[in-house]
Amino acid sequence: MKELLIIRSVSFQQLDKNLAAIAKAYPDHRISILTHEHGVMLAQKYRQVNDIYVYPYKEGFKLKNKVPVLKDKTFDVVIVPVTNITGAGFFNVLLFSLGLKASKRVLCNVRSEFKEVRRFSVLCLGLKNLAISVLSSVSTAVLAVFVIPFLPFKLRNLEKKGEL
Secondary structure (H helix, E strand, C coil): CEEEEEECCCCHHHHHHHHHHHHHHCCCEEEEEEEEHHHHHHHCCCCCEEEEEEECCCCCCCCCCCCHHHCCCEEEEEEEECCCCCCCCCHHHHHHHCCCEEEEEEEECCCCCEEEECHHHHHHHHHHHHHHHHHHHHHHHHHHHHHHHHHHHHHHHHHHCCCC
């Protein structure tokens, strides 16, 4: 039997909807869930789920945080449910999934649509995020050079007009 792991990165209300679609799309797979400790009891309600693994950290999913019990496990599919259409905002979970042994990774969006995500795509998304962060930091620094020297003058003018 094939192995499928769901990295629970969404609410259980959304997972209720997604799980039916996942079980239908992957009928010949044994389904497991990786969740934080506080989600174990809620995950136990799913009849379709065979194994529940605990993410042993209090923080969000990070590539550097390894799950010892999954060290020697290989999955045919790792599914990352997301709370929007595109998966934006779930880069940390996608990056974490790269640390797991898996044949393929799939996003399952809020509409329960599936999109395979390649390792290269995740890395490119990381580079894009880094580029945007650098660009916004540089833009802020450049604007600060021009705005900060004139700010005291503008504040004095507002004070004189009684607007402050």
